[in-house]
Structures are given as C-alpha cells and as structure tokens.
Amino acid sequence: MAEQHFTDETDAPLSALGIWRFWPLRFVLFFVVLTGAYVGCGLLAGVVPKKLPIIPVDLSRPAFVLLGIAIMITIYRLLVRWTEKRGTAELAATRAFPHLLGGMLLGFAMFSGVIAIDVALGGARIEGFAGFDGLVTAFSMALLAGVAEEIIFRGAIYRLLEDGFGTLIAIVLSGALFGLLHALNPGATLASTAAIAVEAGVLLAAAYLVTRSLWLAIGLHIGWNFTEGGIFGAAVSGGKSHGLITTVFAGPDWLTGGKFGPEASLTAVILCVVVALVLLGVAIRRGEWKPLRFKLATA
Helix, strand or coil, X not given: XXXXXXXXXXXXXXXXXXXXXXXXXXXXXXXXXHHHHHHHHHHHHHCHHHHCCCCCHHHHHHHHHHHHHHHHHHHHHHHHHHHHCCCCHHHCHHHHHHHHHHHHHHXXXXXXXXXXXXXXXXXXXXXXXXXXXXXXXXXXXXXXXXXXXXXXXXXXXXXXXXXXXXXXHHHHHHHHHHHHHHCCCCCCCXXXXXXXXXXXXXXXXXXXXXXXXXXXXXXXXXXXXXXXXXHCCCCECCECCCCCEEEEEXXXXXXXXXXXXXXXXXXXXXXXXXXXXXXXXXXXXXXXXXXXXXXXXXX
C-alpha cells in the first residue's frame, strides 16, 4: 500500500485538500463567510426581538442569540470539514464546560481587578446597586460576541496565520486586525485601537494557544465583556451598557479609557499583558509555540 502523508492540522492526505491546502485561500474564505454570518447573527439578535409585538425582548433575544451561536458554530464546522477534511477538535464538547467556566471566572476576576485598581487610583467610583434592567441583554450580547469573535479571530485568523508564519507573527497580525476592526466602534481612538490589539489580541491568542481549544478564549471573552457591561455598567468597546452596579468614571483617558470604556485604559492593558505572558509561558513549556516560518501550503 502506498504511503500517505498527513498534515499537522488535518487527518486527510494533501491530495484530498485540493486548492484548500493553500492556507491564504482558506483564510479569505473563512474570514468573509464567518464575518458575514456574524453580522447577520448580530442583526438577528439585535433587531428582530424589538420587532416582535408580543414576546418581551428579554425573552426573545436570548433565543435569537443561541440561534446565532448555533449558526456560527455550524458554519465553522462545515468550513473546516470541507476545506481541511477534519473534525473540529478546537471545539470539542468534552472540553467545553470546564474551559468555558474557567475562562468566564478569569474574565470576571481580571475586569474586577481593573475596576478595583481604578477605584484605588481615583479614576472610578462605585455608587451602588442599579437594578437588573439590561442584565439579560448584556449577557446575551457578551455570549454572542464571545463565541462569534473567537471563532473568527482565533479559530480562523490566528490558527491559519500560525500555520503559515508561526506563533509570533500570528499573534502580532491577528491582534492588530482585532484592534483595527474595533477602531470602527463608537468612541474609538488610536489609543483604544492599540489597547485592544495588545490586551485582547495577545491575551485571547494566548488562551487559545495554551489549550489548543477555543472554549477558554470564548469563556474569557464572555466573562470580561459581561463583567464590564453587565455588572459594572461600563461602556463595552464604546457601546453603552446598564449594569448591576452604577460605576462613575472620572479622570484622564489613560486611566478611565475615555468614551471607549475601561478596556482602553492603561490599567487594563498592563493587567491583560501580565496574564497573557503567564499563559504564553505555560504554552511554551507545553511545546505549543511554533517557530517562525513562511509557507503558503499545508505540508
């Protein structure tokens, strides 16, 4: 029997991959299809519930968010199966619960740390309980953003860039793209764009790298966003939120993040970089760091 050569990311011979063995083609396909699906799912969850005359928004929106999440995961799985001829181990159900829960707790702890530091430095003030209004919406949108953006940016963009260029360049380029796309958000500045690229781009890539699973990054993304907007009522990437707690921010933008929100603050950047370096250290010890290289085709 003739020997078959398999790649390090598929379980199919190169001949079965056809033109899709060229990762830049997969990169374009994944980015266009998944981004389009995310926009559609965002409209589905954000607009349609408001148009339903009978069902309260707080009941209908979570249902549409779950539908959007199912659509995103299904499309990603189909793209991987079609172009890479493999299953999606990075979305394995066996690791979903522990990684999701761990990531959400880490995200909660990290953003709570940002608020604690800002309060200590005089950049934020806690004014008390603000009620439960908006809590379901905040969690629903954090859920959709966490799943969809991690599938796009870590599952597709980072993973394919790493296959072509190695870990370092993949972290830099995927983080830069993540920051640039957030430059379109309300209140965005050059500083907020750089902050998102450094803190979120590097941190979430490290969360994927240390586990080779998307679930930890998804959980971390959800936990951070929900704590920021749903608990402390801060702006989430420029978007207004109503949280359980009323938090008033006052001070220089480097401390408060300005209109974009606390994730654009120096406090958030430093904290996220420290945690990212810890995760990267663990990943390196596990042998997950891929050296610099340049290749166009899976080999």
